[in-house]
Amino acid sequence: MTGLAQRPTVGELRQARLALPAPVPGEAGAGARYRRALADLTDAALADLWAGAARATGLGVDHGVALTAVGSLGRRDGGPLSDLDLLLVHDGRTLDGAALAALADALWYPLWDARLDLDHAVRSLEQCRQVASADLPAAVGLLDVRAVAGDAALAQAAAGAVLADWRRAARRRLPELLASVGERAARAGELAYLVEPDLKEARGGLRDAVVARALTASWLTDRPHGDLDDAYAHLLDVRDALTLVTGRRTTRLLLSEQDDVARLLGLGHPGRHEVVAVTAAGAAVTDAADDLLASAAQAARVISAALDATVRRARRATARPRFVRPLMVRGRPTPPRLPSLGEGLAEHDGEIVLAGDADPVADPLLALRAAATAARSGLPLSPVTLTSLAQAAPVPEPWPAPARALLLEVLGAGPAQVPVWEALDLAGVVTRWFPEWAAVRNRPQRNPLHRFTVDRHLVETAARVPATRVPATRMPAAGGPAPREDLLLLAAFFHDLGKVPGGHDHAATGARIVRPLLDRLGLPPADRDTVVLLVRHHLLLPAVATRRNLADPAVAAWVADAVERRPDVLALLRRLTEADARAAGPQAWTSWRAGLVETLFTRVAAELALP
Numbered sequence: 001m002t003g004l005a006q007r008p009t010v011g012e013l014r015q016a017r018l019a020l021p022a023p024v025p026g027e028a029g030a031g032a033r034y035r036r037a038l039a040d041l042t043d044a045a046l047a048d049l050w051a052g053a054a055r056a057t058g059l060g061v062d063h064g065v066a067l068t069a070v071g072s073l074g075r076r077d078g079g080p081l082s083d084l085d086l087l088l089v090h091d092g093r094t095l096d097g098a099a100l101a102a103l104a105d106a107l108w109y110p111l112w113d114a115r116l117d118l119d120h121a122v123r124s125l126e127q128c129r130q131v132a133s134a135d136l137p138a139a140v141g142l143l144d145v146r147a148v149a150g151d152a153a154l155a156q157a158a159a160g161a162v163l164a165d166w167r168r169a170a171r172r173r174l175p176e177l178l179a180s181v182g183e184r185a186a187r188a189g190e191l192a193y194l195v196e197p198d199l200k201e202a203r204g205g206l207r208d209a210v211v212a213r214a215l216t217a218s219w220l221t222d223r224p225h226g227d228l229d230d231a232y233a234h235l236l237d238v239r240d241a242l243t244l245v246t247g248r249r250t251t252r253l254l255l256s257e258q259d260d261v262a263r264l265l266g267l268g269h270p271g272r273h274e275v276v277a278v279t280a281a282g283a284a285v286t287d288a289a290d291d292l293l294a295s296a297a298q299a300a301r302v303i304s305a306a307l308d309a310t311v312r313r314a315r316r317a318t319a320r321p322r323f324v325r326p327l328m329v330r331g332r333p334t335p336p337r338l339p340s341l342g343e344g345l346a347e348h349d350g351e352i353v354l355a356g357d358a359d360p361v362a363d364p365l366l367a368l369r370a371a372a373t374a375a376r377s378g379l380p381l382s383p384v385t386l387t388s389l390a391q392a393a394p395v396p397e398p399w400p401a402p403a404r405a406l407l408l409e410v411l412g413a414g415p416a417q418v419p420v421w422e423a424l425d426l427a428g429v430v431t432r433w434f435p436e437w438a439a440v441r442n443r444p445q446r447n448p449l450h451r452f453t454v455d456r457h458l459v460e461t462a463a464r465v466p467a468t469r470v471p472a473t474r475m476p477a478a479g480g481p482a483p484r485e486d487l488l489l490l491a492a493f494f495h496d497l498g499k500v501p502g503g504h505d506h507a508a509t510g511a512r513i514v515r516p517l518l519d520r521l522g523l524p525p526a527d528r529d530t531v532v533l534l535v536r537h538h539l540l541l542p543a544v545a546t547r548r549n550l551a552d553p554a555v556a557a558w559v560a561d562a563v564e565r566r567p568d569v570l571a572l573l574r575r576l577t578e579a580d581a582r583a584a585g586p587q588a589w590t591s592w593r594a595g596l597v598e599t600l601f602t603r604v605a606a607e608l609a610l611p
Helices: 010-019 030-057 071-075 097-113 125-134 136-142 152-188 206-217 228-246 255-264 287-318 366-377 383-389 401-411 414-427 429-433 435-439 454-468 485-494 506-520 525-536 540-547 553-562 567-584 591-609
Strands: 065-069 084-090 118-124 146-150 275-278 284-286 327-329 332-334 340-342 345-348 351-354
Touching (some): 030 084, 030 097, 065 071, 071 146, 084 097, 084 125, 097 118, 152 206, 152 287, 206 228, 228 287, 284 287, 287 414, 345 366, 351 366, 351 383, 366 414, 383 414, 401 414, 414 454, 429 435, 435 506, 454 485, 485 506, 485 567, 506 525, 540 553, 540 567, 540 591
Antiparallel strands (some): 065 084, 065 146, 275 284, 345 351
16 A cells, blocks of 8 residues: 555545555456455554544443444445444443443544544444334344444344344344335346446345345345355445446446446456447447446346345245145155156245256256246246256257247247246356357347347347237238248347347348257248248338338338248238337337338238239
């Protein structure tokens, strides 16, 4: 620390924290070590402050009173400008009110003079318990109470008492906790799908990770499976880099700061940040900024999944227990049989699990059956099951007909498929089936019409297909094959695979990418070519409808030629257009745009009906 003491005073603490060398990009655990060093600096300054306050007041502060940290400082994961959340705990006997007030003044005023953000309180052990029982955010924060100076045994007693109360009241307080999580998500949105997310408040952000840990501490549920700790650490890394870039305490990752934050984290091409897109406002977007949002989205999805699994199990723990009479075989009790959900699958505690005779390594269709069962039943796949499915044998190529049928069953399930794909994707199953998915996974969309990342948009588009059926009275009258729902579902699920870094015409790029993918799926050449045609022209109807003179007969003839004068393709393209737009967001499918597309569709259908 150049120009600063190794043990800064509180007056030097702000500068000392900002001057601490930033973590080395890409070095394992560098962010965690950086935050521990920040906590060590802060603890040292506060310990000296405590000693100075004792001297200034002439009070004995070794027993009956303690300076404790809660929140991020209590967890030792605060950032370079995180606030100091401090609690002066006393036993209610050793120091009287006047002495406590004098000690508090000797502690708080130097921190205010140093321009440090301070959240403070003075409470007895009993008051800590009362506040925790009445104030939910305070209770969650007090779960991380940690002694900084003074009577460590008293601080430990406070922590133990609050934790014990939390566990005793967990069943009663769970609805309140979950309501606060839902309200915050509605207010701040989902971190994974925002282009300027709040790293702390948004769904899947830092607060949700703390809530998941609080639920685990309640003993209502086990520690969630997955990479929760790594995801939480990554968002902390992003938050710290954002603070160092902006020089202010903030958790809102604005577009104008993303490139610098990404550079500090070592993201993007080494030594250069390539412009890969331009926003509607004309701002350049670099590969590094996209990588930053993608990494934050991945972390947020992991945290959201961990919280959902934790909540699900906590709710089951609070439900009235069911008494299951053991099955008696020859006078001896045996474990009850799990309800079967099909070959290799069963239901246990409201989740889909593998049956005892299931063998993922020897059953290449097990993951597809599990996905179809989850979409059909609405039951989630258990975390342990997802881990097993990720190790399942690969599906033979080209895919056999039963495998395609299972895939289409999932794609045809409507909105029920969305959580299924989310779970499979986080487990790594989707990219095993479709390696092309990796290029669009978590990829942000800088178009204001889009509310989701590319991969989630593909899932949402497929989910909306069943709701886009065109009435028979508006179908093209010309002969030919009937529109194929299965081909439409595949086109919807793969239509934006061309939105890869560096791509310009994503529809044409997607058509090239999807052709070999469909061959691996075992589609006959004619069906494959129909899906490729839909992917290549999935922007055709809205582009023509909003930019061309629809009264010109040549326009309808040109579109008819583009769809190879096939009424079935036109009908499928009309439905793909609506599903794509509705999945993008409410501004993409307004009554004006829908009316123009419908007019164009009707005129092209009439053109196709001409002899």
